[in-house]
Amino acid sequence: MITFCNKTHLARTSFTLSQFSFKHTLPMARSALDEVSDSGSFVRTASTFRNSISRDPSSQFPAESGRYHLYISYACPWACRCLSFLKIKGLEKAISFTVCESCNVISVKPIWEKTKEGDEHRGWVFPATNSEEPGAELDPLNGAKSIRDLYELASTNYSGKFTVPVLWDKKLKTIVNNESSEIIRMFNTEFNDISENPALDLYPADLRHQIDETNEWIYNRINNGVYKCGFATKQEPYDEAVKQLYDALDKCEAILGKQRFICGNRLTEADIRLFVTLIRFDEAAEWYISSFVPWLALLEIYANSCLCSSLQVQQESVTRVSNLFNYTKDIYQIPGMSSTVNMQHIKRHYYGSHPTINPFGIIPRGPDIDYSRPHDREKFSA
Numbered sequence: 340m341i342t343f344c345n346k347t348h349l350a351r352t353s354f355t356l357s358q359f360s361f362k363h364t365l366p367m368a369r370s371a372l373d374e375v376s377d378s379g380s381f382v383r384t385a386s387t388f389r390n391s392i393s394r395d396p397s398s399q400f401p402a403e404s405g406r407y408h409l410y411i412s413y414a415c416p417w418a419c420r421c422l423s424f425l426k427i428k429g430l431e432k433a434i435s436f437t438v439c440e441s442c443n444v445i446s447v448k449p450i451w452e453k454t455k456e457g458d459e460h461r462g463w464v465f466p467a468t469n470s471e472e473p474g475a476e477l478d479p480l481n482g483a484k485s486i487r488d489l490y491e492l493a494s495t496n497y498s499g500k501f502t503v504p505v506l507w508d509k510k511l512k513t514i515v516n517n518e519s520s521e522i523i524r525m526f527n528t529e530f531n532d533i534s535e536n537p538a539l540d541l542y543p544a545d546l547r548h549q550i551d552e553t554n555e556w557i558y559n560r561i562n563n564g565v566y567k568c569g570f571a572t573k574q575e576p577y578d579e580a581v582k583q584l585y586d587a588l589d590k591c592e593a594i595l596g597k598q599r600f601i602c603g604n605r606l607t608e609a610d611i612r613l614f615v616t617l618i619r620f621d622e623a624a625e626w627y628i629s630s631f632v633p634w635l636a637l638l639e640i641y642a643n644s645c646l647c648s649s650l651q652v653q654q655e656s657v658t659r660v661s662n663l664f665n666y667t668k669d670i671y672q673i674p675g676m677s678s679t680v681n682m683q684h685i686k687r688h689y690y691g692s693h694p695t696i697n698p699f700g701i702i703p704r705g706p707d708i709d710y711s712r713p714h715d716r717e718k719f720s721a
């Protein structure tokens with residue numbers, strides 16, 4: 340039985356959202372920092388808004404062009420999964436994002452701030468002007484000051500976390516879904532009539548079983564694994580999470596020595612889900628694994644970490660670096676993917692949003708990896 344540190348926010352709630360009624364029975368937490376059990380382990384609570392957009396025109400949330408909007412933070416790997424799908428499926432016109440000509444995605448500011456007068460909650464906020472923060476934009480739809488405002492617009496008695504991504508329905512003025520693993524499935528199939536890349540299927544029927552199995556261990560040990568390391572408040576759960584993380588990275592490294600992608604030689608959903616953590620891994624390493632490695636790129640030296648000095652790493656040739664690193668570059672170079680990576684937002688968020696973890700908010704220098712450099716992954720193509 341899990342008990343949460345911040346007991347004031349524990350509530351078993353049900354609430355009404357527009358004309359639809361929702362019930363959830365999980366103990367609710369206000370922020371990831373509240374999701375630590377008495378034994379010091381990070382335990383993530385489930386997302387709350389779980390409706391689906393459907394290609395069926397008679398459904399509650401039909402896949403209509405221009406009706407939906409995705410709110411993200413460039414810092415957040417879960418939100419960037421959704422953004423990645425949006426980009427590579429060619430959904431930019433179908434799901435209206437346009438804020439201004441130079442930037443077509445709404446992202447919040449990277450560092451959490453107070454979201455309201457009257458309580459101490461800190462979370463994602465929008466900038467006060469479009470020029471305040473490169474990569475962050477005012478909310479043009481609802482004039483929200485924070486992501487919390489959107490949740491409070493959608494539900495008057497919501498008591499969970501105010502997370503991104505948020506998939507917003509402009510017509511019903513509500514949140515359709517705030518669970519990235521579900522949003523990416525909708526983006527994969529439900530908008531195919533209006534997507535620019537309908538033929539790309541990232542969850543193909545013949546690989547579903549393998550993708551589901553792969554997602555399971557990658558989620559538990561890597562995607563959520565880095566948070567189990569970062570948010571652990573006791574040594575034992577931290578040690579366990581780090582071991583699981585590195586065992587899983589070893590497993591990926593071995594698999595990627597035999598095939599181009601994690602489920603074979605075809606790009607799938609499982610690759611995008613793995614990529615969003617890998618791309619943050621080296622630059623956020625001190626946060627992810629509490630490792631003090633400012634000039635070493637972990638994925639670069641992953642396979643032969645015992646042999647490399649930082650000088651050697653900087654002079655490396657692609658043949659000496661790990662499969663994981665080359666794989667990360669391969670995915671980054673898929674058209675559209677590099678635009679989902681804003682390293683400034685990533686670093687500023689991880690090192691700046693959690694004063695209990697990094698009290699002085701110092702952002703480590705480096706390693707400034709160039710993911711557009713050559714990789715060796717074509718060797719697996721037919």
Ligand SMILES: N[C@@H](CCC(=O)N[C@@H](CS)C(=O)NCC(=O)O)C(=O)O
Pocket residue numbers: 369370371372385386414415416417418461462500501502503504517518519520
């Ligand atoms: N299950 C959600 C998790 C999303 C999530 O944890 N987002 C984090 C950012 S990386 C967040 O918004 N946290 C706000 C908070 O903890 O208060 C999903 O995959 O969509």
